[in-house]
Amino acid sequence: MQLGDILDDVSIDVATSSLEITRVENDSRDCTPGTLFFAMPGTVQHGARFARDAVARGASCVVADDDLKLEVPVVVVPTSQLRALLAHASATLTGHPETKAKLVGVTGTNGKTSVTSIVASLGRALSWNTASIGTLTNERTTPAAPELFRTLAAIVANFDPATNDALIALEVSSHALDQHRVDGLRFCVAAFTNLSHDHLDYHGTMEEYFQTKAALFTSEYAKRAVIWTDDPFGERLAAMTELPVTRASRGDAVDVNTSLLGSTFFWRGHLVNSPLVGDYNVDNALLAMAIMSTLGADDAQVAASMGDVTSVPGRFDVLYGRDVTVIVDYAHTPEGLQRLLGDVRSLRPQGRIITVFGAGGDRDRSKRPEMGRVVSGASDFTIVTSDNPRSESPDAIIDAVATGFTPGAQVVRESDRRRAITLALESASVGDVVVLAGKGHESTQTVGDLVIPFDDLVVAKELLK
Secondary structure (H helix, E strand, C coil): HHHHHHHCCCCCHHHHHEECCCCCCCHHHHCCCEEEEECCCCCCEEEHHHHHEEEEEECCEEECCCCCCCCCCCCEEHHHHHHHHHHHHHHHHCCCCHHHHEEEEECCCCHHHHHHHHHHHHHHCCCCCEEECCCCCCCCCCCCCCHHHHHEEEEEEEECCCCEEEEEEEEHHHHHHHCCCCCCEEEEEEEEECCCCHHHHHHHHHHHHHHHHHCCCCCCCCCEEEEEEEEEHHHHHHCCCCCCCCECCCHHHHEEEEEEEEEEEEEEEEHHHHHCCHHHHHHHHHHHHHHHHHCCCCCHHHCCCCCHCCCCCCCCCEECCCCEEEECCCCCCCCHHHHHHHHHHHHHHCCCEEEECCCCCCHHHHHHHHHHHHHHHCCEEECCCCCCEEECCHHHHHHHEEEECCCCCCEECCCCHHHHHHHHHHHCCCEEEEEEEEECCCCCEEEEEEECCCHHHHHHHHCCC
């Protein structure tokens, strides 16, 4: 496609306008011949520093907020227009895939992956074309515009043309909203799960964190809202948004029964038989079903389709050993850990809870003591270990977590995660539950500059043998 057709609202000369563009990028490392490179301002460095690298890799043109001296044409636009132009260029080059499906955007601290996955499963059960984008499919929870629109285009291209209903559920992180990664998208439904302590290293305060999330619930981004109002921030959001709101809450479920085999309850007068384990997955299911109903699906069919929903990788995965049960879960915030361990206790009131967990390096340090308080208070035996320490010292992270331990709690520290899991299983007696928290579906461990293969589920299966 010619550059003039991509940057149709920008004044450029005839020669530059006729350049053939095959790719849009804002990461110089991904540039190839024919790329239109956007030199974007970043939180640490400006993309202009990498413009020459982009050109060396094949970029045919650079869009920047300053007149860079390069061997290829440079299109200069105001800084305030860069992000919107990046989204517009990405959407145009990929054929505007965002217009070819109903988009659902799910935001919140915990539950985004589960809700988007359940929505996609429900859509498939109803014979819709469906897909989800997020933690399980892309490196970033919400990809930057070039990758996001390419992903949307690839999904739409694989949809069955004979099926009329098409749905894509997208996890929308607070970072993505703050960095305008979803600019250019208009969601049929924006959904909110909850808000709790996380990412304050980036946002600074809970109020800033909330206001960033709230930006999704405006007419710029969405047509309707589905909000979990049992959360105080959700209740506040429902009261302040000008979008039409469908409220979802635990009160929507009647006669709830949960076990390690799943859960049953009534929703809007219809029996729901869900294979998803954990009390928190009842909440996730209620929100997902409300989303599908808001999209126009029949309530009775939605309720029946919950029986066909597939489990979400790394979310309350259950393994059975000869004497012990192991649960692998992605919970990595104080609220997420509290909910997870509370569910485990209710499902297995007899026997001890032995929890292995850690806190991520180069991430919100302020939540570490609170994570230590929650886990040591809710577990009978706690083993604190490493969880992607990245550039930080594993022992320093453990020290920070340890400042929050409940006095008198039985706690040990073992920075090697495999040895920590081994210790947990060796310490377990008949009827005990070993909880491996924090990594869930992840298949690697990042230590310094090394990315090491490591999967809690795989390691647990090996050790259980």
